[in-house]
Amino acid sequence: MDIDYQSKVSSVVNEIKPSAIRRFFDLANEMKGEVISLSIGEPDFVTPWNIREAGIFSLEDGYTHYSPNQGYIEVRKAISEYLERRFSLKYDPKSQILVTVGGSEALDLIARAMINPGDEVIILEPCFVAYRATVTLARGIPVVIETKEEDEYKLTPEALEAAITDKTKYIILGYPGNPTGATMTRDDLAKIRDVLVRHPNVFVVSDELYSELSYTGERPASIANFPELYDRTIVVNGFSKSFAMTGWRIGYMAGPAPLLVAMNKVHQYCIMSSPTTAQYAVIEACRNGDKEVEEMRDEYNRRRRVIVQGLKDAGLTCFTPTGAFYAFPSITNSGLTSEQFCERFLMEKKVAIVPGNAFGECGEGHVRISYAASMENIMEAMKRLKEFMQELKDGSVK
Amino acid sequence: MLNRIELLKLIEHNARISISELAVMLGVTEDEIAAELETCKKENVILGYSTVINWEKTEREPVTALIEVRITPQRNQGFDKIASQFYRYPQVSSCYLMSGGFDLMLIIEDSTLREVANFVSDKIAPLEGVISTSTHFILKKYKSNGTLFEQKQIDDREAIVL
Numbered sequence: 001m002d003i004d005y006q007s008k009v010s011s012v013v014n015e016i017k018p019s020a021i022r023r024f025f026d027l028a029n030e031m032k033g034e035v036i037s038l039s040i041g042e043p044d045f046v047t048p049w050n051i052r053e054a055g056i057f058s059l060e061d062g063y064t065h066y067s068p069n070q071g072y073i074e075v076r077k078a079i080s081e082y083l084e085r086r087f088s089l090k091y092d093p094k095s096q097i098l099v100t101v102g103g104s105e106a107l108d109l110i111a112r113a114m115i116n117p118g119d120e121v122i123i124l125e126p127c128f129v130a131y132r133a134t135v136t137l138a139r140g141i142p143v144v145i146e147t148k149e150e151d152e153y154k155l156t157p158e159a160l161e162a163a164i165t166d167k168t169k170y171i172i173l174g175y176p177g178n179p180t181g182a183t184m185t186r187d188d189l190a191k192i193r194d195v196l197v198r199h200p201n202v203f204v205v206s207d208e209l210y211s212e213l214s215y216t217g218e219r220p221a222s223i224a225n226f227p228e229l230y231d232r233t234i235v236v237n238g239f240s241k242s243f244a245m246t247g248w249r250i251g252y253m254a255g256p257a258p259l260l261v262a263m264n265k266v267h268q269y270c271i272m273s274s275p276t277t278a279q280y281a282v283i284e285a286c287r288n289g290d291k292e293v294e295e296m297r298d299e300y301n302r303r304r305r306v307i308v309q310g311l312k313d314a315g316l317t318c319f320t321p322t323g324a325f326y327a328f329p330s331i332t333n334s335g336l337t338s339e340q341f342c343e344r345f346l347m348e349k350k351v352a353i354v355p356g357n358a359f360g361e362c363g364e365g366h367v368r369i370s371y372a373a374s375m376e377n378i379m380e381a382m383k384r385l386k387e388f389m390q391e392l393k394d395g396s397v398k
Numbered sequence: 399m400l401n402r403i404e405l406l407k408l409i410e411h412n413a414r415i416s417i418s419e420l421a422v423m424l425g426v427t428e429d430e431i432a433a434e435l436e437t438c439k440k441e442n443v444i445l446g447y448s449t450v451i452n453w454e455k456t457e458r459e460p461v462t463a464l465i466e467v468r469i470t471p472q473r474n475q476g477f478d479k480i481a482s483q484f485y486r487y488p489q490v491s492s493c494y495l496m497s498g499g500f501d502l503m504l505i506i507e508d509s510t511l512r513e514v515a516n517f518v519s520d521k522i523a524p525l526e527g528v529i530s531t532s533t534h535f536i537l538k539k540y541k542s543n544g545t546l547f548e549q550k551q552i553d554d555r556e557a558i559v560l
Contacts, residue, residue, distance in 0.1 A: 025557075025558055028558050029556075032556075032557040037557060039557065040555050041560055044555070129560050303423075305422055305423055306423055309422045354558060358560060
């Protein structure tokens with residue numbers, strides 16, 4: 001008997017479109033191992049040893065059970081101290097911090113705990129792919145603001161004002177940003193604050209996963225630093241990017257206590273609690289991780305400069321990224337679409353990068369190049385990019 | 399602004415990065431890099447450029463010996479005079495004055511077992527002022543000057559992560 005499995009899938013899941021670049025995905029997967037990968041949104045560094053060891057010690061001591069739903073109080077205290085020390089953000093460890101399975105879970109919890117069907121959520125594309133999906137799954141309506149290269153991919157107060165309606169539940173800010181590498185300074189955020197002050201019903205979800213990876217020379221600002229917005233901002237952060245802990249699956253959110261009670265309801269029934277081993281490891285990360293974080297940031301910064309120079313040498317225009325570990329150059333002068341460009345670069349030069357339209361339609365015409373890769377590989381890839389662009393120009397490759 | 403420590407750390411790890419590459423990485427001009435390197439040489443901050451070699455992978459099999467030496471300091475000259483008598487030997491690759499249970503640490507590289515034994519018994523032990531010596535041989539190098547001698551970490555990441 002033929003079963004129509006598709007009819008068994010919920011309409012909301014069916015609504016989520018497969019990635020625009022699935023074909024390219026498959027191709028890149030097949031060629032893994034033979035190519036230089038500048039297509040990976042996670043650090044190439046391994047978790048610093050002292051952090052790994054803290055996880056190992058916890059296993060040796062037999063800490064293998066569930067933690068409280070919100071996370072061990074020790075962990076929440078460590079996170080609270082860390083947020084205050086590094087970002088001047090004050091959160092009560094007892095009621096204002098929830099330890100999650102990475103920043104992704106936090107985004108999902110927020111959507112499910114806050115959105116009623118038909119509520120609008122403003123997202124800024126090109127952006128991390130989970131923003132749109134989590135909103136759609138919670139039966140919200142993603143309202144897209146397309147940020148632009150000429151604005152350095154910053155959210156402008158005008159665009160925000162125009163996007164807000166009486167249905168707007170919250171806006172997701174993701175700075176420093178994936179895939180653009182854009183950051184917003186305190187002054188930029190102040191303009192956003194001025195708009196939001198006029199719309200007291202709109203909340204802010206500030207995804208700050210890359211907050212440690214900022215190369216502007218000043219400490220990255222959080223919109224939660226503004227007293228006017230503190231009570232309606234939820235900060236999402238984690239250890240994956242800044243501490244090179246992607247596989248541990250641990251992050252957190254910090255925000256208003258009554259909302260966290262709601263989030264925790266969802267969290268306790270779908271996750272129960274974050275991995276215990278990872279929780280012990282992040283106590284060490286919060287307290288004794290600054291030096292390693294700084295060393296990794298300095299290395300990313302050097303790679304960033306090499307990439308920016310390499311793109312320039314290859315004849316591509318690129319907004320200079322100031323955060324995260326991505327560059328997002330325009331490839332329109334190649335005459336190819338993003339996907340064609342990436343596919344040919346992969347096949348002809350054996351370097352994997354990601355088509356910009358994977359991060360929203362407005363990413364078309366761009367590619368994401370990750371510099372979470374060794375300096376050696378980055379230099380070689382930039383050499384090949386220059387050759388590739390020259391060959392396209394000469395028409396010597398079909 | 400060129401950060402001297404950052405520059406030195408980079409070339410300490412890889413002395414073969416070219417001046418033009420260093421300039422891009424650090425966001426300064428090539429002239430600034432060249433001038434800073436020259437100043438560092440003049441100030442004896444940079445003393446030379448060496449290569450990390452795993453000799454065990456070659457046909458040569460020299461040993462590395464660490465020799466702890468206890469000595470009597472000399473009037474007016476402390477430990478410096480006697481140290482100079484040791485470090486002048488070319489086979490002594492490093493010589494340090496130490497705190498703790500002994501005074502001088504000599505590191506001998508690029509010698510055979512017999513050569514080290516002869517050096518200690520003929521040159522070090524008989525010197526006036528030497529109270530005792532204790533020689534240790536390195537059996538295996540796991541890490542040296544920040545470089546791991548074992549296999550490098552493999553990249554186990556997925557092909558694309560968005």
